[in-house]
Amino acid sequence: MIVITGATGQLGRLVITELLKTHPASELIAAVRSLEKAQDLAALGVTLRQADYNLPATLDTAFQGAEKVLLISSSELGQRIEQHRAVIAAAKRANVKLLAYTSLLHADTSPLGLGVDHRATEALLQESGLPVVILRNGWYSENYTVSIPTALAHQTLAGCAGDGRIASASRADYAAAAAVVLSTDTQAGKVYELAGDEAYTLTDMAAEISQQSGTTVKYLNLPQADYQALLLQAGLPEPVAALLADSDSGAAKGGLFDDSRQLSKLIGRPTQPLSHAVANALNAG
Known part of the structure; x- marks a missing residue:
């Protein structure tokens, strides 16, 4: 049995979709906080089990009989380390044969503030003594393409990434990688640096948007504090605005670049x- 935590999230659903290509639904367990939000997964034959990172007892129930567990990192800023600690402890109590974790690209050296929680979690994983595989995911392309409507409306793509090269990939690409790792043996002990084959700057992205849309969009590079203020003005919560501005600043320092092509090698395309x-x-817009 393979357990996917955070299974109703954007990445989790895609991982299950990929796993269903090679595994019967009866071998998959979707560990979710809300069973109601996962009824579409149940309709596919996937077993649903309630699991709350903040309630360890639910994790013990969710992991019963699990051979492998995918720990998709929590999205709750400020709580992630303790939540991940609870999942790791439950996986150890369940004697799982493989615990996979979605970390951050070059987490050990990343200039992004996000790296703090991921480094701490990776340390907990190593201390656990469990068979572990770490998927250091780079940036999701969707993190940037979600801003395209705003960029078109203002004819400006704002950020603070400078000329930093961003080797992003789609969530589907990272989901495919997770599925491959969960479906193959001899993964314990491996650390994958996963990023897109193609790197671009935000200036390049603005040019691509312009070419495809027919509307000229220019990249506006701002100081980090000014970009964060702009995000706040747009209505983003302060922690989210701070995270995005910090991540852009990290991109300017090379934090979102990798050219090893481990992701495409892993997924075979x-x-x-x-x-x-x-x-x-x-097209979606």
């Missing part, structure tokens, strides 16, 4: 290029 990511966003 090229990752989604920027042109396709922009096209998908424009």
